Amino acid sequence: MTYQMLWRVVAPVVTSAATATATATVATVAALCAIPAAHAQAPAAWPTKPITMIVPFPPGGVADTVARPVAEAMSRSLGQTVVVENRAGAGGGLGMAQVAKAAPDGYTVMMTLSSISIxxxxxxxxxxxxxxxLNQFTPIARFTADPTVLVVRADAPWKDAKEFIAAQKKGDREVTYGSSGNYGSMHVPMEMLRSQADIRLLHVPYTGAGPAVVALLGGQVDAVSTGPASVLQYISAGKLRALAHWGEGRLASMPDVPSLTELGYPVQFAQWSGLFAPANTPPAVVEALRNAARTASTDSRVLAAVQGAGSPIQYLDAPAFKTYWDGDAKTLVQVVRKIGKVE
Known part of the structure; x- marks a missing residue:
């Protein structure tokens, strides 16, 4: 076979192999070039920095009592520190407004109370x-839902709620009560009782439940209505006395304390604590927060801290919490309208 004849046989094979090799090379290069683009489009891992949990009340209240162990548990789940910051003022309104306007990136969340609706x-x-x-917030989870408790000092002249109400009807003197601020979750239940029992009470607002309880202990006010977590330690120590509560049945932490409904005053109020993020927080971030909150609700350290303060965990995940919140907000709006303008 001559050289020319041999080339006619081999050339197509060589050309085909070269073409295949070139095609493969181009495909490989294209794939390699595409890798950075794919990485550029992938969402960054969240969280990549510490998260701030705003509590819109001073230390010592129900929201703060729940927030601190929950923040620690969520830190362990998320792999980033969750820092609790107390931003008190205007009955919680200042801190809530700050979170409402925060960037919706999940790095600012809030543990607050039912007063958010008021x-x-x-x-x-x-x-x-x-x-x-309210539409500036995304509900993440509810942790507690306690009826508020009517509390006086242990040396007060009233041994039970009937004596307390009877004394106010006689009007021997004007009885004062402290709260976390006008229209807050300590003010509203007392106004509900005042209206239902037709008694006189003088409202003295403070910046949060903690300062109001301190004022009660110090004799600056005669009573408060607050969640069990704020006062159980003082009741156990013999410094305060619980007279009644705004729930339905008896409380596990205070089985001897009757409800106002039992006593013939059908008023009910729950001071719940819930975790929120700003509206429009990305769904993936909301899901991560929900997962961390769910884990925290069963964490042994959270249970010990919250239940030890007299508030059993009554967890609701986001969808159920949203339904509960909507219904509760409608009720509270009607109560506030009935109270009317408070200077």
Missing amino acids: IPEADVILGRAPMYQ
């Missing part, structure tokens, strides 16, 4: 622009 309506009644709207 403040916007109270602002309207007072003729001012609301500090925030």
